[in-house]
Amino acid sequence: MGKLNRRDMLKLGVLGTAATALPFERLATASGGVSRIAASKLPKPFTVPFAVPPVAVPKPRTWDNGHDYYEISQEAARVEILPGYKSDLWAYNGIPGGPTIKVKRGRPAVVRQINNLPATHPTLGYESTTSTHLHGSGSLPQYDGYASDVTPPGEWKDYKYPNYQDARTLWYHDHGVHHTAENAYMGLAAMYIMTDDLEQSLPIPHGDYDIPLIIRDAMFDSSGNLTYDDNSHSGLYGDVILVNGRPWPIMKVERRKYRFRFLNASISRGYTFALSTGDPFTVIGTDGGLMQFPQQTTKFRQGMAERYEVVIDFAKYPIGQRVVLQNLGVKNAVDFDGTGNVMAFDVVSEPTDLRGNAIPDLLNPNPPAMDLVPTNNMKTRRFEFIRTNGMWTVNGKTWHDVIDSKYEYVWANPGLGDTEIWEFVNTSGGWFHPIHVHLVDFKVLDRNGTPPFNYELGPKDVVYVGENETVRVIAKFGPHQGKYMMHCHNLVHEDHDMMAQFQVGPPGTGDDPIWADPCQKLPAPEL
Numbered sequence: 005m006g007k008l009n010r011r012d013m014l015k016l017g018v019l020g021t022a023a024t025a026l027p028f029e030r031l032a033t034a035s036g037g038v039s040r041i042a043a044s045k046l047p048k049p050f051t052v053p054f055a056v057p058p059v060a061v062p063k064p065r066t067w068d069n070g071h072d073y074y075e076i077s078q079e080a081a082r083v084e085i086l087p088g089y090k091s092d093l094w095a096y097n098g099i100p101g102g103p104t105i106k107v108k109r110g111r112p113a114v115v116r117q118i119n120n121l122p123a124t125h126p127t128l129g130y131e132s133t134t135s136t137h138l139h140g141s142g143s144l145p146q147y148d149g150y151a152s153d154v155t156p157p158g159e160w161k162d163y164k165y166p167n168y169q170d171a172r173t174l175w176y177h178d179h180g181v182h183h184t185a186e187n188a189y190m191g192l193a194a195m196y197i198m199t200d201d202l203e204q205s206l207p208i209p210h211g212d213y214d215i216p217l218i219i220r221d222a223m224f225d226s227s228g229n230l231t232y233d234d235n236s237h238s239g240l241y242g243d244v245i246l247v248n249g250r251p252w253p254i255m256k257v258e259r260r261k262y263r264f265r266f267l268n269a270s271i272s273r274g275y276t277f278a279l280s281t282g283d284p285f286t287v288i289g290t291d292g293g294l295m296q297f298p299q300q301t302t303k304f305r306q307g308m309a310e311r312y313e314v315v316i317d318f319a320k321y322p323i324g325q326r327v328v329l330q331n332l333g334v335k336n337a338v339d340f341d342g343t344g345n346v347m348a349f350d351v352v353s354e355p356t357d358l359r360g361n362a363i364p365d366l367l368n369p370n371p372p373a374m375d376l377v378p379t380n381n382m383k384t385r386r387f388e389f390i391r392t393n394g395m396w397t398v399n400g401k402t403w404h405d406v407i408d409s410k411y412e413y414v415w416a417n418p419g420l421g422d423t424e425i426w427e428f429v430n431t432s433g434g435w436f437h438p439i440h441v442h443l444v445d446f447k448v449l450d451r452n453g454t455p456p457f458n459y460e461l462g463p464k465d466v467v468y469v470g471e472n473e474t475v476r477v478i479a480k481f482g483p484h485q486g487k488y489m490m491h492c493h494n495l496v497h498e499d500h501d502m503m504a505q506f507q508v509g510p511p512g513t514g515d516d517p518i519w520a521d522p523c524q525k526l527p528a529p530e531l
């Protein structure tokens with residue numbers, strides 16, 4: 005790490021408590037001190053055309069050893085986000101919200117991540133080190149984007165992804181220690197979709213009717229550049245909603261079913277999605293892929309990093325109808341005039357293709373996590389997510405304790421193949437925490453003793469732990485041994501420093517997340 009800036013000193017407790025002693029509740033409802041572009045310069049909702057991020061092309065090969073190879077350059081790009089303005093972003097291959105990587109189950113992928121970023125962040129000044137996590141993948145520790153396994157600018161690392169799990173919506177995003185929020189906010193977040201035979205064989209929407217929705221908020225200064233303000237590490241709340249990098253886009257749809265892969269890629273904003281017509285969504289998939297049974301709901305709450313696969317049937321609407329995807333908001337997110345709208349659909353024609361226009365009653369008969377049942381002698385662990393002395397902690401400890409222990413300190417040590425119940429406790433009324441456990445899929449057992457929402461009845465890896473909520477989940481730990489992270493996916497909380505780790509298998513087993521396959525200096529050999 006280079007020289008300490010004020011933010012680093014705050015994290016280390018070097019500065020006094022001046023900033024952190026401010027009453028949190030007031031900060032959370034303030035609009036932030038940064039200048040924002042005038043609302044009149046923002047596009048009117050539903051005027052920018054919707055688009056889907058481009059799909060990454062694997063490197064061509066004259067031979068086939070059963071792997072796909074991708075090369076991704078993390079780089080600065082000047083991109084039009086707001087019409088008439090250019091914004092400086094950091095993005096994979098320079099594509100905001102992209103490129104989407106598409107893989108088939110059973111075929112591993114190697115993704116070379118090259119850090120071609122400028123040496124420091126343009127306004128915040130920290131060194132632009134990165135670590136790339138494939139969220140939703142049971143990767144080996146050294147390929148999991150371990151926060152402290154950073155790749156500095158001018159270096160590269162090959163990430164190896166096993167792709168052995170059920171078909172699902174994953175995403176790859178930055179996980180660099182203490183700067184995940186800023187790096188992801190600059191644009192280092194994209195989708196990774198895995199298909200399998202079961203998913204392909206179902207008569208659900210596929211192809212052009214299977215649409216990624218990467219939803220995030222942002223704020224811009226009067227020149228059109230992104231501004232960053234995390235309200236003294238409580239949360240970042242933008243006034244502009246972007247879907248696949250476009251502000252409040254408008255999508256033309258046919259009179260038929262579409263499947264949307266909702267990803268909340270925001271830093272701190274939770275959403276409650278609803279349709280302007282009041283009609284229900286049919287939820288068919290969660291973080292870990294297809295659910296057993298489709299579930300209907302007129303609204304759903306989605307925390308950061310959660311994924312839901314949702315079918316909307318436009319057949320019931322006449323041509324010419326507009327359907328708005330709305331955000332009804334969640335507790336403790338700061339709302340602005342524009343944040344109640346996400347995007348809109350204009351029904352423009354009869355269907356051109358009616359294949360994959362059904363929702364069977366049974367989707368995936370057997371997602372492994374959904375088979376897990378608590379027993380009396382099962383190990384239960386309790387994790388409290390609390391703010392103490394201006395730091396976000398897990399059971400009173402933080403990632404700094406991990407660093408101070410030379411990465412040895414762990415919060416939990418399940419045996420390989422053990423099934424355990426993990427209890428996530430949030431005793432605060434002032435904020436919520438979407439809790440993510442790396443490596444595993446889990447089943448949500450209950451929330452404050454009552455059953456989870458029907459749309460949570462599928463395999464998950466992030467769960468919304470709302471204000472004054474205690475959520476219990478059950479997971480089987482494997483198939484790899486080693487150290488893995490568990491953290492709040494409010495990335496500002498994660499960075500400051502609400503992140504823990506657990507060891508699967510006896511202490512010292514498993515590949516070392518930092519040293520087993522470290523990053524290397526450019527130039528990289530031919531992939």
Ligand code: C2O
Nearest residue numbers: 137139309440489
């Ligand atoms: Cu999506 Cu540890 O993160």
Ligand code: CU
Nearest residue numbers: 138139140442
């Ligand atoms: Cu993850």
Ligand code: CU
Nearest residue numbers: 437492494497
């Ligand atoms: Cu949190």
